[in-house]
Amino acid sequence: MNQKNLKILVVDDEEVVAEVLGKLIEIDGHNVTVTLEGKKALEIYQKDKFDIVFTDISMPGMNGVDLTRRILELDNNAKIVAVTGHIGTQEVEKILNAGAKTFLKKPFTKKEIDYKIEEVLRID
């Protein structure tokens, strides 16, 4: 089920995390766009459709929960993976309720990333 050349959007206000997450996804030949702000991510998504969106939950400005809602408004079938550093379940619950398909806990491994991509693709 290893699909290549997926279009993936990565959103995280932590630059290091966003970059390295992007790079780890790119290794498998996916087309990755990285942004540090929720608002920008929405703008990018409006212009272009993505197969998967990886978004952080807590971000200044537009947070992950809001972003999820807005993207789903644009595209009902959008596949959103929440990325979170939180140790509690509150935030995760919120974003799942908002429409995210699954979540990835920080810190993460390459395997976990791959697994999440597979997981969302499997939903189709």
Add this chain to the structure above:
Amino acid sequence: MKIRLKQNHFFWAIMFGLLIFILGLIYHIYQVNKFQLAQLYNQQQLNLAQEMALNLEGLFDEALRDLKAYLSNNPFVKAGDLRECEYEMGLVSNKMKGVTTSLMRLDKNGVLIHIFSEDEKQKKLIGKDYRRESYFEEPKTTGRPFISNVVLEEGGKKRVYISVPLYKEAVSSSTPSAREFAGVFAFSIDLNTITNQLLSRLQKVRNFWIMDDEGNLLVQPKHPEMEFRNIFRNQGECQRCHGSFEIQERMVKGESGTGESCVKGSQKNLVAFAPVNLGEKRWSLAVVTPAFEVTHILGSTLILMLIIPIWFLIGFLYILQTNKKKAKAEIEHWRKEKEMSEKYENLFREAKDAILVTDCESGYILEANPEAFKLTGYSREELLNMKVWKLFPEDKIEETSKIFSQGCPEEKRKFSQLSLVRKDGAQVLVEVSSKLVDYEGKKVVQTIARDITERKKAEKALKESEEKYRNLVQFAHDAICIIQDDHIKFANQKFLDLSGYSWEELKEVDFKELVAPEHREMVVDRYYRRQKGEKVPERYELTLLTRNGERREVDLSVSLVEYQGKMASYCFLRDVTQNKKLQQQLIQTEKLAAVGTLAYGIAHEFNNILAGMMANAELGLISKEHEQIKECFETIVESSQRASSITNNLLAFARQKNAKKELVDITEPLKSVLSVTRRELEKHNVELIEKFKSIPKIYCDSGQFSEVFLNMITNARDAMYPKGGTLTIQVESAGDCIRIIFKDTGCGIPEEIKSKIFEPFVTTKGVLGKSDIPGTGLGLFLSYGIIDGYQGKIEVETKVGRGTRFTILIPVSKNLPRDFLLETRIESTKEIEKKLKILLVDDESPICSSLKKFLESKGHLVATSLRGKEGLELFKKDKFDLVLSDITMPDMDGIELIKKVKEKDPQAKIIVITGHIQKEKEEKAREAGADEVLIKPFKNELLYQAISKVAI
């Protein structure tokens, strides 16, 4: 005395009568004398009047005689022989000079044919017809000389004409005696001149007047306007002045005599009058003198006569007055005596003490006051018929007889307490004081007795109340002491228990020694300010040092009281050490709670960092490009450093026990807190505005401030949840204070809890605040406690829906190090058994030598150097157990020296001694390799302690 007063009235009546009599007598004598004098004077005046009348008569007689003689010598004066006539007339005129004014020759028809006058103008009158004049007609018809009435002529001249007829021999000469009338020879007499002559003979005060036999007033020099008036015919006018005209009537009759005339509105006049016979006519002349002029001589005599008795009277009155004063004084004295005796009698009667007068020998009661009747229950009659000992119990008779008999002292009152037996048999306790006195030759005992039953009761009650109070204080739960003149004047058992001193020890101790060093200054300052009457806190907490050096936290409340006549501090102390421990635990709990809320955010932060690290590590492992691998590792290192800085900052919260106070710029703990919370705030959409100005350092525990700041920041964050907002943090100096402001744009604090926000468990968060935002309700309470501990303040301004502003004010001057290093508690120093070789480098030779001396005294070997380079050389040549070095030195500073020493021997033990109190210097020294840093000045013991810690 009343009789005396009556006598006085009688005496005064006699005196007054006598005075009236004397005055009357004098007046009588005066009146008699006055009359006699007037009589006498008038007699003299009559003589004068007669003399004057005679003079006047004489004057006219002489003039007439001269004229007659002249005419007899020349019986026929030729009418026409004027020259001769002139000559003759000149002779007459000369003789009459001064009186006569003119001589006239009238012809038989009465025409003026010649005039002889000094006045040349009269010559013009020649030829004028005078036939109607009396002085022409009368001589012509009678053939006799004639004296005319007084004629008033022009210019006010009064004249009297005297004329004689002239005849010439009849031409026919038929009869020898036949004569032919030839005219008249007349001359006039000026009456004014005569009047003046007469007047000149009178004294000034006198006056005279002349009237004719018909009552016409001819001359009146004082009243010329009355001249030529008839007194009788003009009575209406005259009566305005004259009361009667008796004298005038007598004068008209030609009488001579004296009298008194009364003129209205003025004094009486004395009048003397005499007739003046002028041929067929008769005048009357009166001389007048005001009676006053005569009697005033008598007046002065009268005054003299009056003065003597008046003098007598005054003298007499004076003596009388003196006597009267004496008498008054006597009355006053008598009255006072009476009042006094009445007063004493009142005193005796109304005294609140019973008073008894008893016979010294027989013991009989001679006198007793109503209070005595009341006290004993006996009536006056009964008391006065009994012996005094009967009033007291029989078994006390010996004692009683001592008081009421000869044994009684004469000078001082003797006080004793006795039971008195009342008539009804009841006994009352009385205080009796007695004294032996002489009373009308008899020895009597004066006794004052007072019922002291009530007083005794009160005394007992007081004693009991005192006992109660003493017990209250003695067994109080709180320690109580009274401080006066810096010493403890009283302490209860609890206080002795608390302090560990015995009372004997405690009273010798200065109370200041009981206060822990860090509180001593504050306590002493408040103590003295309170004594001066300034307002200082009445209740506060402090640490007490017990006899064993233990520290006890106490809650002290002080008030000023008067103790033994002086102001003293009354202190209640409650041992709150246990409370403090609990509080400490509570603070710890809160801290944990605060960290707990933080932990959530921190975990998130760490997960982010870890995510970056793990992912990069994995990427590095996967990657084959060297550049990328390097990049990954670099990122991992950076992330690790970030994680490390977070943990470092977390240390501020981890501190708890025995937190050391240091000189700190409290912006530092604020920055630490912000570094931990910054991301958290960003995530909550809280915009952070930092306005940090440089502020002075204060002596404090920075961990406490971290806690306060964290509280402030989390509160602000939560207040702005979930919308976010702006948190402005401002740090600045404001006068003596450091001011830190946290201003948020959150929901504000509801009015109902605004006044309670610093109380514990007041919150809008957590379970208590029925909110899903976590909170314990302890944050502000503890923050307040911390800031209060630095004598600072937290102020709050808030508006619901608009935001809240917390202002923290810390007074700098109250938080400065004051020999804090000296006050650092020195743990009992262990003696260093090993002999150490020590290198001491310090550019200040006094410090060098004194430290050397001290260390040598402890048995160590010390090499000294004043220069860094020199010190390094010494270290290189020889082996030392320990290096002591200053930081600031001229050629090579301490930091460099430490580095070089460490290069040579990484195991070298180094202690830095410095005058700098900046944290950076200390840190630099520690970084360079210093094992311990001591800040000058320090106690030698402290150094020794450090050495024992470092070198062994």
